[in-house]
Amino acid sequence: MKTTLTLTILAASAITLSADTLIQVATNAGLKAIPTDHAALMKLIDNPKNHLTPEKIELGKKLYFDTRLSKSNLISCNTCHNLAIGGVDGVSAAIGHHWTANPHHLNSPTVYNAVFMSKQFWDGRSPDLEDQAQGPMQAAPEMAITQKMAVERISSMPAYVAEFKKVYKDGNITFKKIADSIGAFERTLVTPSPFDKFLNGDEKALTDAQKKGLKVFIDKGCVSCHTGVGIGGSMQPFPAVKPYKYANIGDFKGDKNSMVKVPTLRNITQTAPYFHNGAVWSLSEAIKIMGETQLGQDLTNEEVKSIKTFLTSLTGKKPTINYPILPTVTETTPKPVTK
Amino acid sequence: MKTTLTLTILAASAITLSADTLIQVATNAGLKAIPTDHAALMKLIDNPKNHLTPEKIELGKKLYFDTRLSKSNLISCNTCHNLAIGGVDGVSAAIGHHWTANPHHLNSPTVYNAVFMSKQFWDGRSPDLEDQAQGPMQAAPEMAITQKMAVERISSMPAYVAEFKKVYKDGNITFKKIADSIGAFERTLVTPSPFDKFLNGDEKALTDAQKKGLKVFIDKGCVSCHTGVGIGGSMQPFPAVKPYKYANIGDFKGDKNSMVKVPTLRNITQTAPYFHNGAVWSLSEAIKIMGETQLGQDLTNEEVKSIKTFLTSLTGKKPTINYPILPTVTETTPKPVTK
Numbered sequence: 001m002k003t004t005l006t007l008t009i010l011a012a013s014a015i016t017l018s019a020d021t022l023i024q025v026a027t028n029a030g031l032k033a034i035p036t037d038h039a040a041l042m043k044l045i046d047n048p049k050n051h052l053t054p055e056k057i058e059l060g061k062k063l064y065f066d067t068r069l070s071k072s073n074l075i076s077c078n079t080c081h082n083l084a085i086g087g088v089d090g091v092s093a094a095i096g097h098h099w100t101a102n103p104h105h106l107n108s109p110t111v112y113n114a115v116f117m118s119k120q121f122w123d124g125r126s127p128d129l130e131d132q133a134q135g136p137m138q139a140a141p142e143m144a145i146t147q148k149m150a151v152e153r154i155s156s157m158p159a160y161v162a163e164f165k166k167v168y169k170d171g172n173i174t175f176k177k178i179a180d181s182i183g184a185f186e187r188t189l190v191t192p193s194p195f196d197k198f199l200n201g202d203e204k205a206l207t208d209a210q211k212k213g214l215k216v217f218i219d220k221g222c223v224s225c226h227t228g229v230g231i232g233g234s235m236q237p238f239p240a241v242k243p244y245k246y247a248n249i250g251d252f253k254g255d256k257n258s259m260v261k262v263p264t265l266r267n268i269t270q271t272a273p274y275f276h277n278g279a280v281w282s283l284s285e286a287i288k289i290m291g292e293t294q295l296g297q298d299l300t301n302e303e304v305k306s307i308k309t310f311l312t313s314l315t316g317k318k319p320t321i322n323y324p325i326l327p328t329v330t331e332t333t334p335k336p337v338t339k
Numbered sequence: 340m341k342t343t344l345t346l347t348i349l350a351a352s353a354i355t356l357s358a359d360t361l362i363q364v365a366t367n368a369g370l371k372a373i374p375t376d377h378a379a380l381m382k383l384i385d386n387p388k389n390h391l392t393p394e395k396i397e398l399g400k401k402l403y404f405d406t407r408l409s410k411s412n413l414i415s416c417n418t419c420h421n422l423a424i425g426g427v428d429g430v431s432a433a434i435g436h437h438w439t440a441n442p443h444h445l446n447s448p449t450v451y452n453a454v455f456m457s458k459q460f461w462d463g464r465s466p467d468l469e470d471q472a473q474g475p476m477q478a479a480p481e482m483a484i485t486q487k488m489a490v491e492r493i494s495s496m497p498a499y500v501a502e503f504k505k506v507y508k509d510g511n512i513t514f515k516k517i518a519d520s521i522g523a524f525e526r527t528l529v530t531p532s533p534f535d536k537f538l539n540g541d542e543k544a545l546t547d548a549q550k551k552g553l554k555v556f557i558d559k560g561c562v563s564c565h566t567g568v569g570i571g572g573s574m575q576p577f578p579a580v581k582p583y584k585y586a587n588i589g590d591f592k593g594d595k596n597s598m599v600k601v602p603t604l605r606n607i608t609q610t611a612p613y614f615h616n617g618a619v620w621s622l623s624e625a626i627k628i629m630g631e632t633q634l635g636q637d638l639t640n641e642e643v644k645s646i647k648t649f650l651t652s653l654t655g656k657k658p659t660i661n662y663p664i665l666p667t668v669t670e671t672t673p674k675p676v677t678k
Binding site (some may be wrong): 022065066067068071072073074079082083084085086089090091092095098099101230269270281282283320321322323324325326330331335336338 | 405406407411412413418421422423424425428429430431434438440449482608609620621622629648657659660661662663664665667668670674677
C-alpha cells in the first residue's frame with residue numbers, strides 16, 4: 001500500500017491531470033464506485049449465509065423501525081441510525097435505554113453504506129451486519145431487550161408470524177432470524193454519489209474544485225485508509241503518528257496504537273459529530289486532525305478546504321423508504337418496561 | 340343528545356335491522372364517515388387560519404420527523420406519536436427528554452384523525468393542531484426545546500430556509516410557522532376504514548358480527564360520546580356515573596367530575612394502552628370499564644365482545660408516507676444538549 005501510494009503521489013503531483021487520468025489515478029489508489037449494474041450491486045452487497053430476497057428486505061425494514069424490539073417500546077435501530085439524518089443520531093455519544101449514554105462514549109456510525117465495511121463496530125469485533133444487529137438490541141445502554149423478550153414480542157403479532165413464514169422456510173421465529181432480516185435491509189442502504197458517477201467515467205460529475213480536492217485527498221495520503229467502495233471500512237491503528245487531540249474523551253486514550261475501524265467518508269457532510277467519540281463537530285477540524293494524527297501532516301487551510309470540497313461529492317442519493325405500518329401488538333405481547 | 344339517544348335505542352332494539360336501516364340509525368346517532376370526495380375532505384380538514392398546501396404539508400412532514408426540534412436531537416413528534424404503530428408510542432405514560440415520564444402520567448393520544456377532535460390535549464386546553472404542536476416541543480418532559488433554539492436550529496439549515504421561503508410568503512422562520520407546518524401535516528393523517536365505507540352505503544363493508552356490534556354500541560349509549568366523524572373528540576365529564584377503577588394512576592383522581600377529551604375510537608385496536616393514564620392494556624377491559632364508569636352499565640362478556648368486534652371495523656388505511664431525508668445541519672446549528 002505504501003509503495004503504491006508513493007507512486008500515486010508522484011504521478012499526481014507531477015502534472016496537471018486530465019479528468020480521465022484523475023479517474024485512473026483514483027482507481028489505482030484503490031477508490032471504487034458503487035456498481036450501477038443491479039446484478040453487480042446485488043452480488044457485492046449480498047451475504048452468502050443470508051441471501052437477500054425482496055421479502056426479507058421488507059421484513060427487515062419493518063424490524064429496523066420497530067420500537068417494540070427495545071425493552072421500553074421506545075427505541076428502534078432507526079433511533080441511533082436515523083435514515084432521515086444521514087443514518088446517524090446527531091449526538092456525540094449514543095444514548096439508549098433510560099437515557100444512558102454509551103459507556104465508552106462511542107458515537108453511532110452511519111448505517112448507510114455500512115455493508116461496505118470489512119468489520120462492524122468501532123473495534124471491529126463483528127464480522128457483518130447480521131452479527132452486528134444482535135448487539136445493540138441486547139446492550140443495556142441501547143435497546144436493552146433480551147433475546148427471549150424480542151422473540152416473544154415479535155411472535156405475539158400475527159402479521160409478523162405470517163411474514164416470517166413467507167421469508168424463512170420454517171416459520172420458527174428466532175432472535176438470529178430477526179437480526180438476519182435487519183441485516184438484509186441494512187445491506188440495501190447504499191447511496192450512489194456524484195463521485196461514483198465520476199469513477200464510472202462521467203468526467204463532468206465532479207466540479208473542478210472537487211477534482212482538485214480529490215487530487216489533494218490522494219496526494220496527502222488520506223486514500224491509504226479511506227479507500228475501496230466504502231471509502232473506509234478497514235481496521236487501522238489509531239492514532240498512527242501523533243496523539244489524538246480529544247483522547248481524553250471516551251475509551252481510546254491515545255497512549256497506544258489502538259485498532260479502530262476507519263469510518264466511511266460517504267455522506268460525511270451529513271454525519272457530524274465526527275470520530276469514534278463524536279468529539280468534533282466541524283468537518284474542517286476533523287480533516288485537520290486526521291492529517292496530524294494519522295499522516296503526520298500539517299494541512300494548510302487551503303488543503304483542508306479543498307479536501308472538504310471533494311468530500312461533498314460523496315453525498316449520495318438515499319433509497320426511497322416508505323415508512324412502514326407495523327404489525328399490531330396483541331394482549332399477549334410482553335409489555336414495555338421503561339424502568 | 341339524551342333524547343335522541345333514547346329514541347335511537349328504542350328504534351334499534353325494536354326490530355332486526357336491515358343494513359340500510361342500520362346505516363340510518365348510525366347516522367341519526369351522529370356517526371359520520373370520512374368524506375370520500377377529495378374536495379369535501381379537504382374542506383373538512385383545512386384550517387382557514389392555516390390553509391393546507393402540498394408544499395406546507397411536505398414541510399410539515401419533515402418537521403414532524405425532525406429530531407433536531409428537540410433539545411437533545413433525539414426526540415421528534417413521531418417519537419410519541421409514531422405513525423408506524425397507530426400514531427402512538429405503546430407505553431403507558433409518555434416519556435421524553437432525559438427519559439422523563441409525563442408528570443401527570445398522561446398517555447400519548449394518537450395523531451391519526453386528531454384533526455377531527457374538537458379540542459386538543461386530554462384536558463382540551465388547545466383549540467387546534469397548530470396550537471397543540473407548540474406544546475410538546477417546549478415541554479420540559481417532552482422535546483424540551485426553547486422557541487429560540489428551535490428557530491435557530493431550523494434557520495441554520497439552508498434547505499429548510501429555502502423550503503420555508505417556498506411555503507410562506509415572507510421567508511421569516513418563526514416558531515409559530517414551524518408549528519403551523521406540523522399542524523398542516525397532521526391534518527392529513529386521516530384513515531378511512533370499512534366503517535366509513537359502510538356509512539357511505541356499502542352494506543357489505545361490515546361483517547354481520549360487526550353490524551351486530553355496531554347495534555350494541557349504539558344501543559348501550561357508547562355513541563353518545565363516541566360520535567361524529569372523529570368517533571370521539573368532544574369534552575365530557577369523566578368519570579360520569581361511577582368512579583374510575585384506575586383513578587389512583589395519574590392526575591384524574593375520580594373524586595369529582597373532571598372534563599376529559601373523548602379519545603377517537605378510530606384505530607383503537609392499535610393504540611393500547613388505553614385511557615388518559617394508559618392504565619389498561621386490554622381493549623375488552625377498557626370497554627367494560629367505560630360501560631361502568633360512563634354509562635352505569637354492567638356489560639355482559641358477549642356485549643363487550645360484540646362491541647370490540649365492531650371496533651375492528653374502525654381500523655383504517657394509513658396514508659403512505661415516504662420517510663423524509665431531512666436538511667443537513669451546519670456548523671452554526673445549535674448543538675444538542677442531552678443533559
